[in-house]
Structure formats: C-alpha cells, structure tokens
Amino acid sequence: MGKTVSKAKIFKKPGHDHGRCIKSALDMAQSLCAARGARLTELRRRVLELVWASHRPIGAYDLLDKLKAERHNAAPPTVYRALEFLIELGLVHRIESLNAYMGCSGPDAGHSSQFLICRDCGSAAEINDARIDAAINNLSQDAGFSVHHHSIEVEGRCPDCRSTR
Amino acid sequence: MGKTVSKAKIFKKPGHDHGRCIKSALDMAQSLCAARGARLTELRRRVLELVWASHRPIGAYDLLDKLKAERHNAAPPTVYRALEFLIELGLVHRIESLNAYMGCSGPDAGHSSQFLICRDCGSAAEINDARIDAAINNLSQDAGFSVHHHSIEVEGRCPDCRSTR
DNA sequence: GAATGTTATGTTATATTATAACATTTCCAT
C-alpha cells in the first residue's frame, strides 16, 4: 500500500504543521483535565503551550524567560509549579539527562517516559515500545522489584542531522 | 542444582561481603586504566572507593563532604573532575534522575546505563538486558536514529523494602 | 450573595548542583 517506507515517522520533519501539534496537545490537556477534575488554569495552559513551542526539550529557566515576556511577575516557582502540575497529569515529561521538559505526545499511554534525543539539534521524539516495557517488567519481576515508573533516554543523532552530514 | 530460585540476585543483600565489592571494583579500575593508559591517581582511586562505599547512588556534594574529611582543600571541581574521569572510563555511572553517581558493576560491557532504583531505601542495581538493547537498536534503526548512548532508570521498590512491608 | 475553606499564584530568599577561569603542582619523557 503506497510506497515502501522503512523509516517510521518518529521524528517530526522540519516543515510539518506544528500548529496542529500544539492544538492537539492543548485539546488533549483540556479533556484530560476535565476527566480528572483538574484545573487547567490560564497559566498552566500557557506553560503547556510554551513547552510545546517546539519538539525540543526546554529548560525551566528558558520557559521562565518566555513567560516573563507576558507576565512581569513570573518567577521560578511560577514555572516549576505549573510543570509539576503538568507532569503529574502526564502532559509533560521531564528529560532527566537535560534537566529539561517536553510535552507528552500521548498522555493516555502508561506514565513511562521514553525518548530518542538528538545530540546535534536537540530535538527529541517520544517512543513507546512494548518490547521494552515487557523486558523491564519481566526482569524486574525476576529481581523481585516492583516497578513504579521508568525513564529511558537514548542519545544519538536524528535522521535530519544524519542526512545533513 | 540446588534449590529453585525465582529471584535473580540483582539487588545485594544487606549482609553481603561488601569489602569484596569494593576490592573488585578497584581492581577492575586498576586494570582498565592500565589497559587504556589512563592514570588512576590517588585522588581518583579514592573517589571511586567512596562512590563504592554503598550500593546507593551518592551525590557529588555528599562525596565532597566525605573527601573533605581527609583532604582539607577538596572543592567541587575536585570531585567533579574525578567523576568526569571515572565516567569517561565507564567506571562510574551518573544516575540522571537523582543527580547522583554510582559505581559500574561491569565496566567491560557496553557504555549504556541501566538501573533499578529503590524509592524507599535508595539502593540501586545495575542491569544489562540484551532484549532492551535489541529493542532500542531496532526501533532506532526504524526511526533512522543512530544511537550513541542510552540511559534507563527504573524507579520502584526493591525486594528488601517490599518484604519489610 | 456573604462567609468560609481550598486551591492557585505571588513574592522573597535560599538551597542544591555544576562549571568557568586561572594558578600551581606533579608527572614523565627526553
């Protein structure tokens, strides 16, 4: 069916319609909050929108700078509290290896965090591999370990950066 | 062959002979450095020993405190530089989710970093699951992503903490 | 629709983690 494609579309192409990514994320957030009885305030919504400004993880203080442009009184707790709320709901993931934050592309799925991160351009793509989940669950069980959450961060080079050189 | 054991011995038991863990780690470091022409100085060796003081990841400043007890002039760069060296050689892993450091139990294996981390007692166990590696390599290839390094951190409860309550 | 409790945000200060930059010392090959 159609042309044979060997590369799964995990990384977004530079020219994609990013407005749709943002809208979709905000819509999902809206309904998820409604379902959970959580309050998606103007501030929280705006922080989520800023996190979604690109497909690159963004640092809390970069976020704060953007926020300050529109809210003179934004301070670290402003952004950290919003992030905490969004992470709690699974709308945002923290990228541990970068101390940065990234919108979740599928908040419905399990609360694990799996990313491919390009060391050249900084873009990241969320993955959700059942084999990995299965292996982690299996080996954890063998070890007598009960899993609460897991985070996988794969550092390397994305297709675009590889083709560029 | 002996009694049937369903739990792999991944987490160390409280009463194990930890002296041997330390000795083994220092010996491996010694030979690895010799093989690579790297200098395992007194300071670096001592930092490695301190990292191996337990099976819990330790923070850089906790390490610094310990070091200060014996080297009055130890400062942050002292410990960070030693850690950098040890990480470079694969003798120590950084636990991203804790901003902490942990001795590597098998510096020979690939340079990936996979841990089960107990949220109750803070102890961590290194794993090295071929299925996970395979899945990551496979999905990365499908995505056109070239892997440089990966880090997996599974948070949960270790066997001891689970049996305690 | 006023009183009340709860949740969210504002505000200030500070803790924690990590690195920059330059000086000095140590090591080792000649």
Place this chain on the structure above:
DNA sequence: ATGGAAATGTTATAATATAACATAACATTC
C-alpha cells in the same frame, strides 16, 4: 635537569530547584 602535558588547587559564579510565607481566585454552603 628541563620542558611540556596532565592533574590538582583555588576562587568565583552559573544553572537548576525548592522553602516559606503572603495574597488572590475559586467554589461551595449557608
């Protein structure tokens, strides 16, 4: 012994994150 490289010392500061308390917004009940 000496010159160059690597390691360590030293001081200062950057970057990330949280504590603690004050105020404001919201939502529920009367």
